[in-house]
Amino acid sequence: MPHYFDTAHRQEIETLRQRWTARTEWPTWLLLIGVYAGWFGLVLASDRLGLWWSTVLLIPLVVLWLSVQHELLHGHPTRWLRLNKMLGYAPFAVWYPYTLYRDSHLQHHRDEDLTIPGRDPESRYLTAERWRGSSLWVRGLHWLNKTVIGRFLLGAPLALAALANEERLKMTAGDRHAWRMWLTHGALTLLMLTFIARYSVLPVWHYLLLISVPALSIAMIRSYYEHRPRAAPEQRSVLNEAAWPWRWLFLNLNFHLVHHDLPGLAWYDLPHAYQARREQWLARSGGFLVQGYGQLWRRNGIKAIDSPRHPFH
Template identity: 45%
Template sequence: MVKQGPVYLHEEQRVVIRQLSRSWLWRSELPTWLVIITVYGGWFTTLAYWKTLGLLPATLVLIGFTCWYLSVQHELIHGHPTRWPRFNQLLGLMPLAIWYPFGLYRDAHLAHHRTHLLTLPDEDPESYYFTPADWHRLPRWQQYIIHLRNTFVGRLLIAPLLDIAQLLAGMVKAFRFRQRSAIAMWLVHIALLALLLLWFRYCDFSPLWFVLAVSYPALAITKVRSFLEHRAADDPLARSVINEAALPWRLLFLNLNYHAIHHDLPGVPWYGLRTLYLRDKAAWQQRNSGFLVRGYSEWLRRFLLKAVEVTAHPGDNIRHD
């Protein structure tokens, strides 16, 4: 066995990764460039010609491009399509989804990739778990809302609202306590939002409609992807799911449904994740202890109105080192 990052790989797997990384397609990052061009071009063009398309068709198309853009931002954070982080950041600064400053998302997500701390509520900024003490301190009505959020329908309807509320509370805290780095990110974000408002005005498209009918549904769709994406488990490699989703979902989420592979090899470009998984499915499934789902419809069937037990973290059984 050969170790690469947090995961042990067979030598033959290392050979496959080396071969793929030397290919022209892998090195050129052409698939990522094509997605970036398509998303930006599609988003701005749809707004420019929404009257020709009609409000409802244009809204549906914009939801798709906005959700896709969130996947693009994730790819930019992980060093694609160039090896220059500042240039990648420029490609993801525009707040096409309205809410999240790219820098804040980047910092929180990279902290989330400290695999040995994954799901721990005090360490993982993207964890849905609470410490046992925090969970028991919550009033009953808040626990009820969390249980509702942990259903599939709740993740669609109220999870984006809870995230937005938490985000805005963080913004107020940043300005109140003069957190310079966060303030700078917010000021850049607000300035770019002002430019987008000018584009909305030029296109005669309602910003309020965009927030309610485009941005919010796009955020809700991303919650489909992250539904039970991580679980508390003693073995860090067993905490991330492998979701054998259908092609439309894989393209929209840029293969993040293969989440265990992504966490094991976060530097692999999105179009390499499925290739690696299909070459050695049994090994990947063994590595993450069989945390496997056969598409998002399985989560829908199992947890439409039933809550996933993602509340108090069972931290006594989790290694912290």
């Protein structure tokens, strides 16, 4: 429990954790079963649904799967890391092996490093040195990535290109862990694509380019303005009071400061923890409040929200 919580706040959080819901984790189990059943059901029923209805339904399901994987790596629904890994390894989203996502995301939770390029693996900022060495074309791409529309269209391709380059360097350097991880992920992905080709009307290229990539693009909207550079680490994580469809799709990660302060708190308890102490959370965040994703679309659809260059690294 964070040291800056007073006794009453600690008791409130402990009460949430001792509820039957939190002890059994039934919402997360139900969610896991629902996503697996939904994915296989949609793929197998795609001949009756048709190509495009299958696509429209699978995209948000894959986005939800990414959110479920996030819960698994934070210790839900079990405290057994290997079991959670087994539950979350299905490559429905294709591009990121579960263990790669888990390891980089847990490193991201070192709050003193948030947003700092080279130290935060999820940073969307560049060092001054890298900025100076970038071409006008590359700078333009990063500026576009700081708009909501640019983030939606370019966020996934830029992230995948960076991932490919980073993992290529590891593998050419003989990193055995990287080789094992990608061979395992590749084999499972090949099995999944073979299943899709055999039992659905979805062409493999269609699933790869028109389902998994759009799902990743939607997930990029969640992380578009989750963090900002500030001297105080607790003022770097957003409190986004998003509407319920987005909260459900992202499993309440819009309350991002609450999640960073209490990373072990399950997705269904984040809104309770936030609403019980809303003013305190807002004060702790330094007023880092967004009134839903619609506000970001209206204000920053085509206008960069800040500079791609980190201001104080």
